Amino acid sequence: MPELPEVETIVRGLRSRIVGTTIEGATVRLARMAIPPAHASFDRAIGGELVTGVTRRGKYVVVRLGSGRSVVTSLRMTGRLVVARRGAPEHPATHLVLHLAGDAELRFSDVRTFGRMRLVEPDYAWDALLGVEPLSADFTPQALAGMLAERTTPIKVLLLDQRRIAGIGNIYACEALWEARIRPSRPARALTKPAVTRLHGAIVDVLQRAIASRGTSVDDYVDAEGRRGSFQNALAVYGRAGQPCRRCVKGRIVRILLGQRGTWWCRRCQR
DNA sequence: CCGCCGCCCTGCTTGC
DNA sequence: TGCAAGCAGGGCGGCG
Structure with a gap:
């Protein structure tokens, strides 16, 4: 199950592969896996966004977008975030796909469907209840x-x-x-x-x-x-x-x- | 604020 | 051998 080291590894991989590319759209196959902003649809809200960075907070993957919004993903126990070429064999429990410019896509799969991909507005303190980062200087x-x-x-x-x-x-x-x-x-x-x-x-x-x-x-x-x-x-x-x-x-x-x-x-x- | 419980979900393990 | 029950577990809401 992905904890800090696994999420950090995923984040570093994503950073080298998707920063600078545009998310052209999304396919949400299992609705409860995607949490949109208030009064918006996930796939429409994310279309056209530029990926400006990828960071980690606790066990969450944070994909930063050009508009200032973020895609915050919790993988829970069996979630996966994998970048692949369109058409390449995919994990059978792939519930959400972000279509990237070119022929790549970011796939969110999860056998137990406990994971969530959330699109959050700029400045929203989604992590207000999270504690200190154990690899930061604040953890003494x-x-x-x-x-x-x-x-x-x-x-x-x-x-x-x-x-x-x-x-x-x-x-x-x-x-x-x-x-x-x-x-x-x-x-x-x-x-x-x-x-x-x-x-x-x-x-x-x-x-x-x-x-x-x-x-x-x-x-x-x-x-x-x-x-x-x-x-x-x-x-x-x-x-x-x-x-x-x-x-x-x-x-x-x-x-x-x-x-x-x-x-x-x-x-x-x-x- | 704190601690505890149940729920979510599916695949694997266990036991009859 | 086959089937059903039990178990696993991160986060969250509810309760006392």
Whole structure:
């Protein structure tokens, strides 16, 4: 499922391929996947727009348009954004296609149809509820400590809260806690200062390494060119229930439920 | 503000 | 072997 590193990889791919091209129109095959501005139709509103940039905010892909509007896409679990030539074989669950000048198109597919592509007006603060970007200068050990203070929530549940830190999903929450040697169920306020510092470093480190590996493809994820990432080969805990810990070796990875989410960790070296 | 729950959806896994 | 139930999960709205 696309989290920050996967979305960042998609964004970089899109940036090199669609910036400077014009969106001639759109075909919306499944209406609920496309959210138009008020009192407008998605396909008519987007026709003729120039793509001026592609950025990321949390797990959202933001395509900036010449008019100042933006196309904000949430991929949720199984969404894909792929640039392809018109007529090339397409994913069977392609629900929305942006037709680009020339013979290219941007395809939005999603087996579970949880994803959304939203056309937002200039200056609309669509991301007002999103928290700090973990790879920005604003994300400091002190900022992290401030989020954890007084909170009884399990630290792993808190890492998934997009209102605090934007972009961490289930895979990287598990991996960062393993790297920091912290038990996922620990109440946030129970983390010592050194533990908070380790967690901060681990979050930044695991996200950067995952970006360098072009993301994690455990199931559906592919980048803007349709290629898989390789960070699944570097995972320490996610999906590794029953296998030995890659660090302490003697510990076994177990899977528990936290906040209704599967959570993997090493019983021996995470405390 | 906080925490928790259910819903959305389809494909894969599990169990009889 | 075949079928149905269960499970997975990010974001969001609703509730207390």
